[in-house]
Structures are given as C-alpha cells and as structure tokens.
Amino acid sequence: MFSSPKGLLHSTFNKRRVHIMDIQEIWNARPHTLSISEWGDRIEEHLEGERQNEAIFNLDPDDDREYNAIFVGGGAAGRFGSAYLKALGGRQLVIDRWPFLGGSCPHNACVPHHLFSDCAAELMLNREFFGRYWFSNLDGKIVNMKELVDLFRQGRNGPHAIMNFQSKEQLDMEYILNASARIIDNHTVEVCGQIFKAKNLILSMGSTANKLGIPGEELKGVFDYESFVEELDYEPGDTAVVVGGGKTSVIYGCFFNATGRKTTLVVRSTLLKLIPDSETRGYVIDRMKEQGMEILEGSNLIRVEDDGNGKAGAAIIQTPDGERRIETDFIFTGLGETPNSEEAAEILGLELSEKKEIIVNDKMQTNVPNVYAVGDMIGAPMEMFKARKSGCYTARHIMGEDISYVPRDWPDFVHSHYEISWFGLSEDEAREQYDNVVTIKMPPENENGLNIGLPASDRMMMFAMDKPALSGFQKLVIDGDTRKVLGAHHVGCGAKDAFQYLSRMVKAGLTVDDLGEMDELFLNPTHFIQLSRLRAGNKVLVDL
Missing domain, CATH: 3.50.50.60 (FAD/NAD(P)-binding domain)
Structure with a gap:
C-alpha cells in the first residue's frame, strides 16, 4: 500500500482520484501481513483519512501466468468467485472501488438491515411489556434513531477488516482495491494507468437503489x-x-x-x-x-x-x-435496485433486459465471448446466496467444469418486527397442484382465535405466556398421498437457520415421517418435528 507522485486517474465509479504507479513498483511492493485490527485502521484511513487517494495493491510477483479471470467488482460474487477460482488452481484478479472486499452488504445494505431488525424486535418486546418486569416505560417515547445509525457506522469496519485479512492471508487472492477498473475490451481493463489482461472478464459491479x-x-x-x-x-x-x-x-x-x-x-x-x-x-x-x-x-x-x-x-x-x-x-x-450495467454494456455490446439486467445463460455467460456477469448484475433475486453462488459457478465453468446454475426454489425471508421465513409451496399453490393437501400449523384454530400460547419458542416465550396472539405463526404443507413436504412457513424468531437446511431436504424428498424421526431440540422454532411425529402414525394423513 503506497502512493506515487507520477499522476492521477479519475475513478469512474466512486469519483475518487487514485495515484498511478509503475507496474514494477507495484509488484515489488506487495504489502506485508497486516493483522485484522491493523486492517481496520487502514480501511478507515482509506475511507475518511489521509489514504483516500491511494489504491491498495496485492499482486503476486512470483506468478507470471496469464490471469484466468479478472473480476470487476469485489463484492459477494467477486470475492467468492475469486476465492473459488484460486482454489481450483487458477489465477485471478479482483478489482474494487472500495478499500475492502465484500461489497455493500456489510457496508450499507444487509448488515444494517439485520441490526435495525434486531432493534425492532427488541423495541416491540419492550413496548408490549413497558412498565412491567424489568422493562422501562417507553409509552409515548421516541427512541433516538441516529444513535443506532452511528453505532452501525462505528462497527462496520470489523467485517471489512476480517474479509481483507482472510482474502489475502488465507485465500491468497490477488486484488486491487480503492480504485476503479476501466473496461477496454473483453480481455482488458485499465487500473491506475496500468493495463491488465485476462482470458475472461467477470462483471460484478452490483446495483444502485431505484x-x-x-x-x-x-x-x-x-x-x-x-x-x-x-x-x-x-x-x-x-x-x-x-x-x-x-x-x-x-x-x-x-x-x-x-x-x-x-x-x-x-x-x-x-x-x-x-x-x-x-x-x-x-x-x-x-x-x-x-x-x-x-x-x-x-x-x-x-x-x-x-x-x-x-x-x-x-x-x-x-x-x-x-x-x-x-x-x-x-x-x-425502498423501491428495489437496478444493476450497474449500462457503462459495461455500452463498451462491450452486452445484451440487457428492460430492467438493465445483463442477460446470461446457465453458465453465467453473456452474449459477448469470454465475458460473464454475476450477482446483482443479472437481476433478481438480489440476494447474498445468489451472488456468492453465481460467482463460484462462474469460476468453476472457467476452470473447465460442466456446470449449470439457475436460481430457483430458494428458502426466503423478510423481517418485520418478526423474522418471517418460508420455502416451497404455499397452501393455495399446493391445492392448485395436488389433490390431497394436508397442513400442520400453530396456533390451532379454536373459538378463541389466536389467544393460544403456541407456537412457543426462542425469543417468543414472553409473548407466549402473556400475549399469546403475538407468539408467532407456522404452517407445514404436505402432500397427503406421497406424505412429502411441499412447503413451510414461519413467523417468529429463529426458524431461518433451520429453513435453509429443511429446504434442501425437501428437494431431496423429505416426508412427514422423516420429520417425525428427527431429534428435536425442545423448545425450538421448528415445531414441525414434534407435530409431525404426532401425525406420522396415521396411515391416512389429516390436518393438525
């Protein structure tokens, strides 16, 4: 990490100006090992301090092979794709405008989403029980929101530092950070006045809020x-x-x-x-x-x-x-995002959809030879798993594997004051496709409506005991003929972790009987296991 007085090049994405350096000087100055805490300090200097105009170079002077791929963008897709390609024996280079790898997720997107969702859940609990037990009285009180934003700003460099450290010291990735790449053609980019060539170009520039x-x-x-x-x-x-x-x-x-x-x-x-x-x-x-x-x-x-x-x-x-x-x-x-595709599309002649998504096949290939697109660049779902997986699948294809990836049928979630998770078919969708649909759900339907303390599970117990209608909702959808699980839906807290595994098992043919054979960790958010055991003995399944 160093600067040179040789000149300046305008950075097209983040409007910074970064020092141009001689290529031999760059290669001879590969930075020494930095600890995670040192990375945190260094990133802060690049974001707000005296190093804002300095690019961060980490190139291997001992590897003279042609790059198998240059990843333009070091977010989730670029970082994971780079790591995977490197692990498969290839040579990669990832370039990003930020002074850190990992992209917008830890900086201003999904990580703050989760922080604020945690706050919403805590505040809802406090407001429901204010003035009782140990809860303070928040009646009519407005909580300082800027303090929480400042809290996030103070803590976000930690994940950045870990990813920079991990990418360099453990994954052995080559990168240029705090500088933008100017795409020249389908094999060539310019960074800080230097030309870099590769067999393939992978576009991973993320998206912008509409x-x-x-x-x-x-x-x-x-x-x-x-x-x-x-x-x-x-x-x-x-x-x-x-x-x-x-x-x-x-x-x-x-x-x-x-x-x-x-x-x-x-x-x-x-x-x-x-x-x-x-x-x-x-x-x-x-x-x-x-x-x-x-x-x-x-x-x-x-x-x-x-x-x-x-x-x-x-x-x-x-x-x-x-x-x-x-x-x-x-x-x-909150109106969704549009891929940052137009500049690259104009230079390379890429085919775009009406929503400015780069059109790719199931190998992540664009209509231009040796150019791939991944992550948000290829449109919905603009989720972390798709970004990471599309980057990895692209690396595998470049390294000779016969792969196919089309994101579909994934477990999904959204936060309200609760954590809402689901996968597979809804009850209505299932009834359109199957003749004998059976559901298992909580709370049970009864004359008191929702006034039943079930489901009772992690972080819902105060509600279950005192405000049962707020303790959550869950539903399992089953094909009564084959006994296979078709879908699951949950409102509460803690089920999200289980759903990413259950979804995979459902695709492999998980049945209500399989669920009944699992060893549940009682009490837990996935009551489906114990409830399935109650029904598994029935030769003819009925609702519960």
Whole structure:
C-alpha cells in the first residue's frame, strides 16, 4: 500500500482520484501481513483519512501466468468467485472501488438491515411489556434513531477488516482495491494507468437503489437504504413515510415504527406480496397494524414539499380516496435496485433486459465471448446466496467444469418486527397442484382465535405466556398421498437457520415421517418435528 507522485486517474465509479504507479513498483511492493485490527485502521484511513487517494495493491510477483479471470467488482460474487477460482488452481484478479472486499452488504445494505431488525424486535418486546418486569416505560417515547445509525457506522469496519485479512492471508487472492477498473475490451481493463489482461472478464459491479423520479426527491430528509446510513446527520421527528411494499421498505418501516414514530407505508400495489402463503402474510400484516403502522395500498408518493430550508417538509400521496398530505421531515424509499450495467454494456455490446439486467445463460455467460456477469448484475433475486453462488459457478465453468446454475426454489425471508421465513409451496399453490393437501400449523384454530400460547419458542416465550396472539405463526404443507413436504412457513424468531437446511431436504424428498424421526431440540422454532411425529402414525394423513 503506497502512493506515487507520477499522476492521477479519475475513478469512474466512486469519483475518487487514485495515484498511478509503475507496474514494477507495484509488484515489488506487495504489502506485508497486516493483522485484522491493523486492517481496520487502514480501511478507515482509506475511507475518511489521509489514504483516500491511494489504491491498495496485492499482486503476486512470483506468478507470471496469464490471469484466468479478472473480476470487476469485489463484492459477494467477486470475492467468492475469486476465492473459488484460486482454489481450483487458477489465477485471478479482483478489482474494487472500495478499500475492502465484500461489497455493500456489510457496508450499507444487509448488515444494517439485520441490526435495525434486531432493534425492532427488541423495541416491540419492550413496548408490549413497558412498565412491567424489568422493562422501562417507553409509552409515548421516541427512541433516538441516529444513535443506532452511528453505532452501525462505528462497527462496520470489523467485517471489512476480517474479509481483507482472510482474502489475502488465507485465500491468497490477488486484488486491487480503492480504485476503479476501466473496461477496454473483453480481455482488458485499465487500473491506475496500468493495463491488465485476462482470458475472461467477470462483471460484478452490483446495483444502485431505484429513485422515484418525483419533485422534491432531492431534498434533505429523503433517503434510501444507502443514504440512510451514510448521510443521516439529524434526529428525525415523530413521523416517517416509507415508500414501497417489499423487503427493504418493511424492514426499515418496522424499525422506524418500533422507535416510536408514526409510520405510514405507501405501497403502489400490494404489501408483502412476496410472501406466498396468504395466511402467513395476513398474520404479519395484522401484527404490523397492531403496532400502529398505517398501510396505504394502491397509493403513490407524488411529490415531496420543501419546508422552506431545503429539507423535506411534507409528503403528498395519491391514494385511492384522493390526495393526502402528511407532514414529515423523514421519507424513506425502498423501491428495489437496478444493476450497474449500462457503462459495461455500452463498451462491450452486452445484451440487457428492460430492467438493465445483463442477460446470461446457465453458465453465467453473456452474449459477448469470454465475458460473464454475476450477482446483482443479472437481476433478481438480489440476494447474498445468489451472488456468492453465481460467482463460484462462474469460476468453476472457467476452470473447465460442466456446470449449470439457475436460481430457483430458494428458502426466503423478510423481517418485520418478526423474522418471517418460508420455502416451497404455499397452501393455495399446493391445492392448485395436488389433490390431497394436508397442513400442520400453530396456533390451532379454536373459538378463541389466536389467544393460544403456541407456537412457543426462542425469543417468543414472553409473548407466549402473556400475549399469546403475538407468539408467532407456522404452517407445514404436505402432500397427503406421497406424505412429502411441499412447503413451510414461519413467523417468529429463529426458524431461518433451520429453513435453509429443511429446504434442501425437501428437494431431496423429505416426508412427514422423516420429520417425525428427527431429534428435536425442545423448545425450538421448528415445531414441525414434534407435530409431525404426532401425525406420522396415521396411515391416512389429516390436518393438525
């Protein structure tokens, strides 16, 4: 890590200017081993301190082989793909505009999502039991939101440091960080004035949050998931308007609500339509409403009014019942993302979809020879597992393996005040495809509705004992003829870990009898095991 006075090259992605260095100087100056804590300090210097204009080079002076692949972008897809290609005996180079590997997930995307979801769950528990037991009285109190954003900012360099250390010292990857690559052709990139060539080019430049394109969107106080953690420098008032009906909007909206702010969700069509099971979705939305959230479906934010000082002062919303004005200094948009594909597509002649996704085959190959695209560049699902797997599958194909990867039938989740997990078919979907559908679910249907303390499991026990309607919901969908599990759905806490394994087992033919044979760790969020055992003895399955 060093600088040179030889000149400057404009960085096209992050608008930084990085020092150009002689190639021999670069190779002779491979940085010495840094500890994880030293990496943390160094990354901070590159982000905010005296090293902002310095690129970080880690190239192998003893390897004179041609690169098998250059990964343009070192996020989840680029880092995992690079590590896999290296492990298979190839030579890789990953280039990223950030001074760290791992991309936006730990910096301003999925990691803060989880932090704020944890806060929402904790605050919901506290508000439900305020003034009792050891819980403080939060009645009418608004929790400081900026403090939590600052907490995240202070802690996010830890994961960055670990990934840089791991990538260099344990995975032996070659990389150039804190500098952008300029694509020249399907084998060539320029970085800091130096030319690098490879047999293949892998595009992994991520995505950017979508904008509304409405008057007032540029005002201070209008945020997306990235600008919220990067730019929030004031404590918002007692009202929040959230635009969108998908994961990001619900995750953040529930957090804002849990801090004590009157939160309105403005949804163009249907809230949480990504949850396939209607009964599960209904439970989630009912709980959101009980927490005081207002939901405006079939509505659009049409403009943001200035408060007279260049800040948001009000949100103007077109609803099915007419125009509505909500005074607020805080508006959050969660409208999905668009791949950062246009510049590369123009240079290379790539084929794009209407949503600017790079079109690839099941080998991750584009229409241009020796050019692959991975992660968010190829569109939905814009999830971590797909980014990592697409990077790894691309590496395997480049190294000669006959592979095929199309993301489908994955376990999914979203956070509200709860953790919602699902995989496979919903009950309605199953009934459209199978003649004999059986369900096992909690809470049981009875004359008291939801007022039953089941399911009782991790982090739901206070609710189960005192506020049973809030203790969660779960459903297992089964083909009664073959006894195979078709899908599972859960609202509560802790099931997400199990679902990523159960989903794989269901694809292999998991039956209700197999579930009944498992050794459950009681109490746990996946009551399906013990409940399946109660039904496994029935030759003819019936609902439970």
